Amino acid sequence: MSNRNFSKAKAREAGQGYVFMSPTLLVLLLFIIGPILYAIFLAFHKVQLLGAADFQYVGFDNFTKIMNDEKAKIALWNTFKYVIIVVPVQTILALVLAATLNAGIKGQKFFRIIYFLPTLTSSAVLTLIFMWMYNQNGLFNKFLSIFGLPGYNWIGDPSIALNAIMMMNIWSTAPFYMVIYLAALQDIPESLYEAAELDGANVFQKFLFITVPNLRPVTSFVVIMGLIGTFQLFDQSYIFSGGSGGPNNSTLTVVLLIYQYAFKSMGTMGYAAAIAFALAIVILIATLIQRKFSKEESLY
Template sequence: MKRMSTKRMWREAGASYLFLSPTLFVLLLFIIGPILFAIFLAFHKVQLLGTTSFEFVGLDNFKRMADDTRAKIALWNTLKYVVIVVPCQTILALVLAATLNAGLKGQKFFRIVYFLPTLTSSAVLTLIFMWMYNQNGLINHVLKAVGLPTYNWIGDPDVALNAIMIMNIWATAPYFMVIYLAALQDIPDSLYEAAELDGANAWQKFWHITVPYLRPVTSFVVVMGLIGTFQLFDQSYIFSGGSGGPNNSTLTVVLLIYQYAFKTLGTMGYAAALAFALAILIFIVTLLQRKLSKEESLY
């Protein structure tokens, strides 16, 4: 009986892995394989055009980052973007979700309207905002009409990155709003009823019931926001025509990786090292966020 049981167990395990094999193959070929190859490239000087060559350079690609001025600028721009966009989009998403969940008239219509930016292609959305940000575009016309100063949103180094931030906060908050809306449906009404009996107002109920109850969801939203903002590329590329300008003001780490990988000869290995360093940075920041949020204490 024991031998039959063991044979049956192996047979079931073999059948399971057989069904999993297509997924495992795709995972190895398109995810794990490229990651391992990128790590390999990070320790080599790579020449892909003409005669392909790989010269082992050890940690030289990583040491080069300390003397790379553009890498420091890109890191600073990326960190500034993350620090501003992630809190703003999280707070805006929570406020929008709480407002739509309050039972306002026409809330289904507003849910659709708010979610529309998420359905739009990132490239198309960026082109629309570039038209709006034009010196003679919609935003400057509105600012001029109300007596406020206009800006050269795309050409001014002091404003260009802020323009991308505004666009992304507006475009990404609705996606996280839907996540918050789903979570708000699970909060028991009895908690709010008990708070009303104790004399709590709307703000007190929101701050002492809604916000703590949504802490695990907020942790997820922040983590997803961190990963997405650290990887900012397409908007910066379209806004600057791939240069990261004006004056490197919209240069991000991922855009710099692209430039070194595909615009400069012989720097593919250095680009891979930058990508590897960015992945480590995202991993560390995510761990710190989860530690600070104390998510585990809620379960």
């Protein structure tokens, strides 16, 4: 075959490949790449989308405005508290549950199904169920009354409302990461545990010195996914507070604040896009820091 014919065949093959990929490329362009680029464009403009669309270039004014926005500071602090509590707790709980269910206890298949059920429930439905349980006469307060403990205003007390959302999310997300840990535990050679047992290691020592080190890559993945998910908390906070972030802004998160500025305030769509862009940078930095620490740990 001549070089010219070979080039034509190669070009035809490449063209066919792009034709087959075109639906996926079109979806990526319309629903992922396009919106990202448009959001970046909006972040540098003062935008009025309702009525006659108006775009006024303001440079970095939207980003500097964030530094002086008290609601943005409150939302960032609430999100930060949520992240530093939920991510470690759900990771540790998922690891412990996975190790327990992998230890060969009786009925482990039944417990695996039961523990995984919260993950199958819709987030909105789960939030409504917990709001019913958090009610003044709900399940939680009745349970506390059995032990003679006082009940709490779980939804209406600013000092407790965010903690209530934390508990709900830890309970609902830990089983998902538990399944990931369960799959990773199958790859740890049984000979390591047998050798440790011959050396006199007990259950806790085998867990700390064999299970945990061998699961570091999976733990890194779980933490990164947890960071991304917790920074994007929105639906539970929205449903709990009716979209206000209350009581007293105690459940106001960064994503909920973006929603408020984008769809509840006039002329602040560009500012909302700037906050969203800043949040994306924060998530990226947090992810890179976590990956750097995980790589340094793997060297030792």
